[in-house]
Amino acid sequence: MADTRVPLPDGALGLAPVAAKHAADADQQRRLHPDVVQGVVAAGFARHFVPERWGGEAGGFADLLAAVATVGEGCTSAAWVAALTATVPRMAAHLPIAGQQEIWADGPDPMLVGALMPLGRAERAPGGWRLTGTWSFVSAVEFADWALVCARTPGEDGEPVARYFAVRRGEFRVQDTWFTVGMRGTGSNTLTVDDVFVPDRRVCTRAAVLDGECPGSVDGCTRVPLKAVNGLSFAAPVLGATRALLSGWADWVAPKIAGTGGGDPALADNATRHQVLARSAAEIDAAQLLLERTARVADERPVSALHAVRGGRDCAVAAELLLAAADRLFRAAGTSGQVEGSPFARAWRDVNVAVGHLVLRFDPAASAYAQRVLAER
Structure with missing residues (x-):
C-alpha cells in the first residue's frame, strides 16, 4: 500500500481551518471539539517524534515549529494541544524499550x-x-x-x-x-x-x-536535551496567534486609513497606526527568527550546553516580544476589539495566558544562560 502520509507542516495546513471553525466554541466549552482532536492526530502530530522502530517519524523541531504556528493562526488552544501531542511522546521515548513497545503496540498515533x-x-x-x-x-x-x-x-x-x-x-x-x-x-x-x-x-x-540521555536510541531527536527545546512547544502557539492578530488588525484598519497626501487632516492618526503595524510586525518577525534558530540548532545536533540554555533564553525573549505585539495591537483596536466574542479579544487573552507559563518566564532562563556563559570564561 502506498504511503499517504504528508509532511507535518502540510498536515497543519489542513488542520488550521478546522481549528479556526471551532475556535469560538472551544473557548466557550473549555475543550476542543472532537473533530479538532482527531485532526491533530490525523495531521501527524502524535507520531512526529515517535521513534521509527514504532512506525513514527522521528521528526524535526523546525517542522514542529512551523506546523504549530500554522495551527495557532486558526486556534491557539488547538495549537497548544498539537504541540504537546507531539512533544510528550518524545519524552516517553526515554522509557525502557519494553515500555515503549507497550505504548506503541498498535501504531504510532496514541495520544x-x-x-x-x-x-x-x-x-x-x-x-x-x-x-x-x-x-x-x-x-x-x-x-x-x-x-x-x-x-x-x-x-x-x-x-x-x-x-x-x-x-x-x-x-x-x-x-x-x-x-x-x-x-x-x-x-x-x-x-x-x-x-x-x-x-x-x-x-x-x-x-x-x-x-537527552537515551541510551541505545538511533533517533537523534530523542537525544536533544529537553531544556534546549522545551520553550518551543509553548511559544509556537503564541507565534501563530500573534501572527493572526496582526493580520486581522491590518484587515480591520486598512479601510480606516485615508491617503496621507499634503494637508491630510488624518496624517497624524495614520502615522500612529503605521507605527503600530510596523513595530508589531517587526517584533513578531524577530520572535520567529529566535524560535527558528532554536529549532534549527536542535535539528543540527548535537546541542552544546551553551546552546541548550540559549534556547531557553531565546524562547523566553520571543514570548516577551510576542506579548508586546499582541498588547499593542489589542489596544490599537479600540473598543470594537474588546467586544465579547471578538477574535481580537480571544487572541489577546490566549497570548497573555500562554506566555505566563513557567517555561516561558525570562528570569530562570536568564539565570541559566548567564551562569553557563560565566562558567565558561
Whole structure:
C-alpha cells in the first residue's frame, strides 16, 4: 500500500481551518471539539517524534515549529494541544524499550499527555512502583490514551529522585477544573492517580529526559536535551496567534486609513497606526527568527550546553516580544476589539495566558544562560 502520509507542516495546513471553525466554541466549552482532536492526530502530530522502530517519524523541531504556528493562526488552544501531542511522546521515548513497545503496540498515533512536575509520590513495589498523586493543568487529558506523570521516589542516598511514569487511560481519573481567562479550549483539567501499580518498563528518570540521555536510541531527536527545546512547544502557539492578530488588525484598519497626501487632516492618526503595524510586525518577525534558530540548532545536533540554555533564553525573549505585539495591537483596536466574542479579544487573552507559563518566564532562563556563559570564561 502506498504511503499517504504528508509532511507535518502540510498536515497543519489542513488542520488550521478546522481549528479556526471551532475556535469560538472551544473557548466557550473549555475543550476542543472532537473533530479538532482527531485532526491533530490525523495531521501527524502524535507520531512526529515517535521513534521509527514504532512506525513514527522521528521528526524535526523546525517542522514542529512551523506546523504549530500554522495551527495557532486558526486556534491557539488547538495549537497548544498539537504541540504537546507531539512533544510528550518524545519524552516517553526515554522509557525502557519494553515500555515503549507497550505504548506503541498498535501504531504510532496514541495520544499522550503530560503532567511533568514532580507532584506525585511513588513507593517501590516488586517489579515496579505504587503511584499516587494529583496533577493540575494537564492539557487535553480528556482525550488521552496515556499520560506521562512525574513523581518523587526514594533515592539510594536519601535524596528523592523524580521519575516519569506512563499510566494508561483507566488508571487515572479526570476532574473538570479548567476555568481560566484564556487558552480555555485546551481543557487543561486535573489528573488523579490513586495507588496504581506501574511496572518498571514504564518508568524512567526525569533527569534522563532533561539531559537527552537515551541510551541505545538511533533517533537523534530523542537525544536533544529537553531544556534546549522545551520553550518551543509553548511559544509556537503564541507565534501563530500573534501572527493572526496582526493580520486581522491590518484587515480591520486598512479601510480606516485615508491617503496621507499634503494637508491630510488624518496624517497624524495614520502615522500612529503605521507605527503600530510596523513595530508589531517587526517584533513578531524577530520572535520567529529566535524560535527558528532554536529549532534549527536542535535539528543540527548535537546541542552544546551553551546552546541548550540559549534556547531557553531565546524562547523566553520571543514570548516577551510576542506579548508586546499582541498588547499593542489589542489596544490599537479600540473598543470594537474588546467586544465579547471578538477574535481580537480571544487572541489577546490566549497570548497573555500562554506566555505566563513557567517555561516561558525570562528570569530562570536568564539565570541559566548567564551562569553557563560565566562558567565558561
